[in-house]
């Protein structure tokens with residue numbers, strides 16, 4: 593049952609990766625006035641906190657949506673790419689047609705489902721998935737991927753969003769804002785405003801992350817690779833992705849998207 597809105601002190605889980613920061617920077621820095629309580633975590637932990645109702649809302653892996661009928665998606669704000677995302681990559685130790693064992697990233701949920709969709713429907717290869725030990729290729733996402741890319745050799749890296757785009761001609765949505773209770777319009781507006789302000793504060797955000805990535809690359813990453821507006825083509829892309837993911841068992845359920 594969907595619970596009523598909490599009047600004071602909403603609890604909000606935030607993906608701690610650089611790519612998510614423009615969505616919530618203005619809220620977290622209280623540039624937009626709010627009394628929210630924030631907790632930062634990797635995407636898979638955000639999903640758990642939302643499911644357990646330890647938080648009311650989270651920017652979270654889009655595939656988490658199918659796990660509860662209490663969930664609704666905010667109509668705007670996402671972590672997506674129109675083609676090349678840069679930070680969701682497969683590091684290959686072998687050519688793709690020789691791969692038998694794929695190591696997944698514990699921090700991720702959406703990209704784990706995406707890699708399964710690609711192996712099943714694009715490459716048509718049956719592989720084993722593991723979280724530990726040796727493998728023929730490894731999925732890495734977020735800041736850890738940006739770090740590892742600094743020393744990666746060309747040819748050993750595949751961008752999963754480019755692979756998806758070449759397969760479907762669609763953008764790809766990694767994360768959205770999902771809530772497990774009713775929320776007031778006034779609260780929703782704060783999240784939408786936060787995205788719009790975040791997009792205008794990229795320079796401040798990049799200054800804070802200069803230990804991870806130089807400012808020019810950071811700006812390119814957040815403005816050219818990533819896309820934060822949940823446009824109609826992206827909503828359609830989520831549906832297409834859920835359909836593939838459900839058909840290959842990468843998600844255990846499928847539900848029509850409910851936006852609020």
Ligand SMILES: C=C(O[C@@H]1C=C(C(=O)O)C=C[C@H]1O)C(=O)O
Nearest residue numbers: 635653679700701702703734766
């Ligand atoms: C683009 C990215 O998207 C992330 C990937 C997610 C996932 O795979 O579940 C969830 C949230 C996003 O922040 C990334 O981490 O590089």
